[in-house]
Amino acid sequence: xxxxPLPATTNTPAANGDSSDGADLAHFGYEQQLHRKLGRYAxxxxxxxxxxxLTTIFQFFGFGYSFGGAAFFWTWPLVFAGQFLVALNxxxxxxxxxxxxxxxQWSRRLAGEAVGWFAGWFMIIAQIVTAAAAxxxxxxxxxxxxxxxxxxxxxxxLTSTSGAGNAVLLGSxxxxxxxxxxxxxxxxxxxxxxxxxxxxxxxxxxxVGLFFTHAERGPGVVFDTSQxxxxxxxxxxxxxxxxxxxxxxxxxxxxELSEETKNPRxxxxxxxxxALSVSAIGGGLMLIGALMAAPSxxxxxxxxxxxxxxxxxxxxSPAGTVLLSTVAIAITVCTLAVQxxxxxxxxxxxxxxxxxxxxxLATVHPRFGTPMLPAxxxxxxxxxxxxxxxGNAALFTTLASVCITTLYLAYLLVTIPLLxxxxxxxxxxxxxxxxxxxxxxxxxxxxxxxxxLAVVWGAAMVINLSWPRAEIxxxxxxxxxxxxxAPLFVLLTLALGAITYKAVxxxxxxxxxxx
Numbered sequence: 001x002x003x004x005p006l007p008a009t010t011n012t013p014a015a016n017g018d019s020s021d022g023a024d025l026a027h028f029g030y031e032q033q034l035h036r037k038l039g040r041y042a043x044x045x046x047x048x049x050x051x052x053x054l055t056t057i058f059q060f061f062g063f064g065y066s067f068g069g070a071a072f073f074w075t076w077p078l079v080f081a082g083q084f085l086v087a088l089n090x091x092x093x094x095x096x097x098x099x100x101x102x103x104x105q106w107s108r109r110l111a112g113e114a115v116g117w118f119a120g121w122f123m124i125i126a127q128i129v130t131a132a133a134a135x136x137x138x139x140x141x142x143x144x145x146x147x148x149x150x151x152x153x154x155x156x157x158l159t160s161t162s163g164a165g166n167a168v169l170l171g172s173x174x175x176x177x178x179x180x181x182x183x184x185x186x187x188x189x190x191x192x193x194x195x196x197x198x199x200x201x202x203x204x205x206x207x208v209g210l211f212f213t214h215a216e217r218g219p220g221v222v223f224d225t226s227q228x229x230x231x232x233x234x235x236x237x238x239x240x241x242x243x244x245x246x247x248x249x250x251x252x253x254x255x256e257l258s259e260e261t262k263n264p265r266x267x268x269x270x271x272x273x274x275a276l277s278v279s280a281i282g283g284g285l286m287l288i289g290a291l292m293a294a295p296s297x298x299x300x301x302x303x304x305x306x307x308x309x310x311x312x313x314x315x316x317s318p319a320g321t322v323l324l325s326t327v328a329i330a331i332t333v334c335t336l337a338v339q340x341x342x343x344x345x346x347x348x349x350x351x352x353x354x355x356x357x358x359x360x361l362a363t364v365h366p367r368f369g370t371p372m373l374p375a376x377x378x379x380x381x382x383x384x385x386x387x388x389x390x391g392n393a394a395l396f397t398t399l400a401s402v403c404i405t406t407l408y409l410a411y412l413l414v415t416i417p418l419l420x421x422x423x424x425x426x427x428x429x430x431x432x433x434x435x436x437x438x439x440x441x442x443x444x445x446x447x448x449x450x451x452x453l454a455v456v457w458g459a460a461m462v463i464n465l466s467w468p469r470a471e472i473x474x475x476x477x478x479x480x481x482x483x484x485x486a487p488l489f490v491l492l493t494l495a496l497g498a499i500t501y502k503a504v505x506x507x508x509x510x511x512x513x514x515x
Contacts, residue, residue: 021098025259028099030351034344035186035369038261042190043254043268045197045333047275050250050341052134052334053283054200054207054327059137060243060400061290062306067471068240069227070291073284075237079244080280082457087251087276088443089415089454091269094255095440096427098264101348102255103410110426111417114501119413120349121497122406127342129403130250131178132382134335135171139163141328142170144308145321157304168386175386178336179379182343185368186260189340196333203326204282207311210323211289214314221291227298229471238464239472245461246400247283249407251276256341269441342378347371354504398473398482402489405465409490412458419451466490 022032038046064072090102099105103123108116142149143156143166151169153162181189228236254271258264290310294302301309312320350361350371357373365372418426427442443450466486474482481488 021262021264024098024265028097030099030259032259033364033369034100034259034371036260036262037187038190038257040267040271042194043257043261043264044271044275044278045190045194046253046257046337046340047251047271048279049193049197049200049330049333049337050253051248051275051279052200052330052337053247053279053286054203054330055134055137055334056247057243057283057286058140058307058327060246060306061287062303064240064243065227065306066240066303067229067236068225068233069236070221070224070297071228071233072237072240072243073222073287073291075241075244076280076284076287079241079248080276080284082454082461083248083251084273084276084280085450085454085457086411086415087272088450089418090252090255091272091441092427092443092447093414093418094252094258094268094272095265095442098255098258098261098268099348100256100259101345102252102258103414104345104349104354106255107414107417110414110421115413115417117349117354117501118494118497119410120345120354121500122410122413122493124342124345124349125493126403126407126410127338127345128378128381129385130407131175131335131338131342131378132171132385133400133403134331134338135174135178135382136167136386137331137334138170138174138328139167140306140308141324141331144312145324145328171386172383174332174335175339175379175382178332178339179375181336182339182375182379183365183368183370183372185370186257186340189336193333193336193340196329196336199326200330200333201278201282203323203330204286206323206326207307208282208285208289210311210314211286211293215289215292216295217292219288219292221297222288224297227303239469242401242465242472245408245465246404248276248279249404250338250341251279253337253341256344259344265438265440339375339378339382343371343374346374346377350374356500356504358504398485401465401472402486405462405486405490406493408458408462408465412455412462415451415454415458419448419455422448422451 021036025032064075068075090106093106094102097105097109101120104116104120106116107119110116139156149170150156150162150166152166153160155162156166157163181192225233229239251272254261254268254275258268261267286307290307291297293314294310295313296302308324311323314320315323346355346361347364349355350358352358355361361371361373361377363373364370468483468487470477470483473485
């Protein structure tokens with residue numbers, strides 16, 4: 001059975017949100033505390049900026065190409081198809097549970113408190129690591145724009161010691177900036193995010209136009225496997241597919257911001273699906289365009305320089321700098337969106353008394369309408385994570401792999417319970433339907449098969465992401481613990497989660513946590 005709603009917190013006055021949306025939220029046992037100011041575009045921007053194809057494709061294009069050659073392009077539509085199955089299930093849940101901290105809230109209502117708590121825990125950890133991984137992407141762009149951004153050493157490559165160290169410095173500065181914005185309020189955050197996303201979309205269109213008008217070869221290049229890593233192509237293809245797996249996540253951010261979105265039951269499902277679909281189309285065009293426009297496929301520069309190499313080879317310095325500046329903006333709003341989503345999830349769990357220091361974490365600033373402490377905690381922990389990895393040449397792929405593995409596990413803790421509930425007739429119970437009786441997004445008779453495929457897909461991706469590959473986790477041969485970084489990180493996260501869950505449960509029973 002689904003878990004009953006927990007009592008609402010009352011430590012701040014109700015925000016100036018829409019009264020009908022606030023009344024709908026009260027149906028789940030919560031007061032309207034956050035400021036409900038996001039419209040449809042701002043909601044879409046939250047999901048699109050989390051996916052952030054300019055950020056992540058610039059980060060990982062060289063990685064994908066170095067393993068799968070040009071034919072790694074086909075991992076993109078494959079991963080999109082799998083993730084769209086997940087997004088369809090999430091859209092249905094977003095329509096029925098328009099509550100902040102959606103992964104936690106959906107899971108606990110489908111499978112009970114324990115499963116829901118661990119889904120939220122895995123997602124919080126994933127978002128902290130994702131924020132750090134997104135922030136260090138500035139290293140891919142800023143030193144290319146101006147060498148003065150290389151403060152440490154003279155090798156900007158992320159795989160070098162000096163490049164990794166400089167990435168930590170730039171990433172830490174960015175996290176301080178995004179934390180400040182998140183503390184000031186959702187209004188400022190959404191304006192910056194929406195402007196950034198608009199510029200990112202323009203940038204994507206410009207990059208695609210540049211590539212297609214400066215093509216060196218035809219679209220048939222996507223069948224070229226000549227530059228794949230040695231060994232069987234299936235193995236190389238699976239590794240190269242991690243690039244797309246790293247990119248197409250975070251589309252659920254519209255659900256995380258449900259309590260700050262106007263008419264979230266209608267808006268969030270649409271923007272979840274739209275953010276992923278637009279990202280897939282734009283990203284696919286960028287990939288095929290880069291492969292067609294690259295000066296050479298076999299000189300090694302495409303694998304090491306990625307999209308930045310293709311752009312700078314096709315444009316003179318001023319125009320290329322403008323496009324790269326757009327990428328830097330995309331990285332900034334991506335980090336901002338990840339941190340915002342994570343802070344809302346932390347706030348949602350704390351509001352239910354499910355985290356240490358719950359009362360402080362659930363406090364909403366009376367003026368800014370934001371849970372400030374969760375934003376500060378995520379920013380600070382992201383910086384600590386970067387500092388711990390200072391000088392690690394495998395920083396980039398290791399952080400990306402472990403955070404995405406954890407995120408896919410959190411998704412599974414939603415899709416698996418949802419499937420079990422569907423097999424028992426969900427959503428025949430209309431207790432979560434809106435009071436006005438309006439029709440909600442539904443998969444109808446396709447719910448069970450779509451859900452089954454989403455679970456199979458998610459499980460397969462967790463295995464592929466966490467598989468101990470030396471070329472990803474331990475390229476410098478530091479030891480077995482690096483090779484098994486993803487499984488070890490998951491086990492450590494689970495162990496710390498179990499300790500925290502037990503401690504929080506004990507405090508709750510003693511009545512020391514106010515809810």
